Amino acid sequence: MTQGGAPLITLEGVCKRFGKVEVLREISTSFASGSVAVILGSSGSGKSTMLRLINRLESLDAGAIVFEGRRLGPGTGTVAQLQALRTEIGMVFQQFNLFPHLTVLENVMLAPRLVRGTPREEARAKALELLVRVGLEEHAPKHPFALSGGQQQRVAIARALAMNPRVILFDEPTSALDNETVGEVLDVMKELARSGMTMIVVTHELGFAREVADRILFLEKGRILQDAPPAEFFERQQDPRIRAFLGRISH
Amino acid sequence: MAAAAVALVLVLWLSAIPISWFPEPVGSSAEEFAGGVRTTVELTLIAGLIGTLIGVGAGLGKLSHIPPVRWVCGAYVWAIRGTPLITQIFFVYFALPEIVPWLQMSDFAAATVALAGNVGAYNAEAIRAGLLAVPRGQREAARALGLSQTQAFLHVTFPQAFRISLPPLVNNIVALLKDSSLAFSIGVLELTNVGDRIRSATFQPKPVLLATALIYLLLTSLMTLFSSSLEKRMDIEERQP
Numbered sequence: 403m404t405q406g407g408a409p410l411i412t413l414e415g416v417c418k419r420f421g422k423v424e425v426l427r428e429i430s431t432s433f434a435s436g437s438v439a440v441i442l443g444s445s446g447s448g449k450s451t452m453l454r455l456i457n458r459l460e461s462l463d464a465g466a467i468v469f470e471g472r473r474l475g476p477g478t479g480t481v482a483q484l485q486a487l488r489t490e491i492g493m494v495f496q497q498f499n500l501f502p503h504l505t506v507l508e509n510v511m512l513a514p515r516l517v518r519g520t521p522r523e524e525a526r527a528k529a530l531e532l533l534v535r536v537g538l539e540e541h542a543p544k545h546p547f548a549l550s551g552g553q554q555q556r557v558a559i560a561r562a563l564a565m566n567p568r569v570i571l572f573d574e575p576t577s578a579l580d581n582e583t584v585g586e587v588l589d590v591m592k593e594l595a596r597s598g599m600t601m602i603v604v605t606h607e608l609g610f611a612r613e614v615a616d617r618i619l620f621l622e623k624g625r626i627l628q629d630a631p632p633a634e635f636f637e638r639q640q641d642p643r644i645r646a647f648l649g650r651i652s653h
Numbered sequence: 654m655a656a657a658a659v660a661l662v663l664v665l666w667l668s669a670i671p672i673s674w675f676p677e678p679v680g681s682s683a684e685e686f687a688g689g690v691r692t693t694v695e696l697t698l699i700a701g702l703i704g705t706l707i708g709v710g711a712g713l714g715k716l717s718h719i720p721p722v723r724w725v726c727g728a729y730v731w732a733i734r735g736t737p738l739i740t741q742i743f744f745v746y747f748a749l750p751e752i753v754p755w756l757q758m759s760d761f762a763a764a765t766v767a768l769a770g771n772v773g774a775y776n777a778e779a780i781r782a783g784l785l786a787v788p789r790g791q792r793e794a795a796r797a798l799g800l801s802q803t804q805a806f807l808h809v810t811f812p813q814a815f816r817i818s819l820p821p822l823v824n825n826i827v828a829l830l831k832d833s834s835l836a837f838s839i840g841v842l843e844l845t846n847v848g849d850r851i852r853s854a855t856f857q858p859k860p861v862l863l864a865t866a867l868i869y870l871l872l873t874s875l876m877t878l879f880s881s882s883l884e885k886r887m888d889i890e891e892r893q894p
Contacts, residue, residue: 459793481801489799499794503812512808513798565798 410435410569410600411456415465418451418624425451427624428465433569438601440611440632443621444647449604452621453571456602457491458484470568489517492562492570496577498554500546500561506533507542510561517565525564532560536590552583556590569600576607606651612636620644656882661875665694668868675864678855682847689847690868692761696833696843700768701826707769708776708822715781726777733774739835742767746839764836768829775825783818784810816887823880827873834869844868 409432418426466475510529514520536556618635620628672683714726746763795805834845848865
């Protein structure tokens with residue numbers, strides 16, 4: 403580990419299988435507060451599953467995940483504990499998953515109102531502030547369908563930020579976007595990283611990884627094959643499998 | 654939408670006036686016809702409302718993680734859809750009190766219960782289809798934000814599902830309005846029954862049946878008008894021309 407912050411999330415021998423397929427095999431690593439980790443790997447390597455285990459959209463089969471000293475293993479954790487955990491972990495999805503029946507503003511306000519009981523005016527002010535931050539304040543009254551993919555994803559980031567999470571998980575946030583709008587989403591993510599947000603990002607955007615990440619985790623067949631700072635990972639890559647992977651996705 | 658609701662109330666309270674303009678023998682029996690209209694609309698609205706609640710419950714039940722709940726709801730839909738409505742009405746009115754003595758109901762109540770149970774089964778399928786049409790990612794996004802299961806359902810899944818279910822639900826309620834004529838068979842004085850009594854008293858089937866049909870047509874048109882304005886309001890993406 404190269405960064406100095408205290409670990410916010412620690413994975414201890416985490417295993418996950420879907421039926422007979424072992425998706426994650428004894429993953430152990432930790433993520434420091436304020437750090438940006440980028441997870442690379444070919445499809446089916448377990449990247450998304452690893453993210454989804456952290457906020458328990460998937461249950462784990464063995465091992466444990468420690469979040470700020472709270473350890474949750476398989477089958478442990480009440481519904482309320484898991485819910486409380488999720489309020490502190492933001493997530494941004496590949497398909498945005500904005501709520502189509504609500505306006506942009508309502509999308510951002512919903513969770514603070516329902517989960518934290520924030521008064522309407524306060525939630526509204528905070529939501530508008532976040533929409534300014536992602537450059538979409540003038541779209542506040544619109545419904546998501548009226549926005550481009552890049553704009554929708556920026557709303558999704560604002561929606562995650564509205565809960566003041568300790569960490570945000572990004573699950574291939576630009577994979578569903580056309581090339582023109584990828585940049586605007588990456589810019590918002592870079593700004594977030596500079597502001598000190600803890601981020602775990604599954605992506606194929608090597609430029610972003612090189613520029614923003616504190617470390618790169620490379621997953622293969624459910625194991626961490628390599629864990630290195632970007633300079634080392636990209637400039638002095640020794641592993642032929644990773645070199646082949648980088649060659650495939652950089653054009 | 655408000656306009657359609659007002660029109661419905663007007664029909665309910667003032668229907669005797671336009672009916673009195675109908676040719677004889679309908680015009681002179683306008684009060685009886687108006688009473689029949691009120692009963693038909695009451696049957697439809699009460700059974701429709703209860704049937705929608707049953708539909709939500711049974712639709713959810715058919716998607717439950719608990720197998721017995723799924724079985725019970727599945728059996729309910731299976732039995733109702735597989736038997737004639739008139740048998741169900743007779744069953745509630747004549748057979749149910751024999752099985753459970755305190756379930757002795759008036760003809761109107763029995764008809765309402767049978768109609769609600771009937772439309773509930775069809776509504777369950779409409780609601781289930783709507784729930785299944787909401788993408789998985791919606792529930793995941795809601796849960797990832799820390800919403801409870803109930804909050805995710807009430808604020809995210811259900812509003813979207815309901816919008817998808819609305820056209821088939823309206824279909825069912827329109828069918829219910831016409832099916833309510835079967836309450837005639839246990840003596841409820843609804844529109845068809847009123848018309849039939851006047852027909853047999855006056856021996857003039859043509860004007861009476863035409864008037865009856867015309868009133869049903871007017872009622873179903875009003876209902877369609879109401880639902881399309883509701884659909885329009887919910888059509889946020891402006892997908893309808």
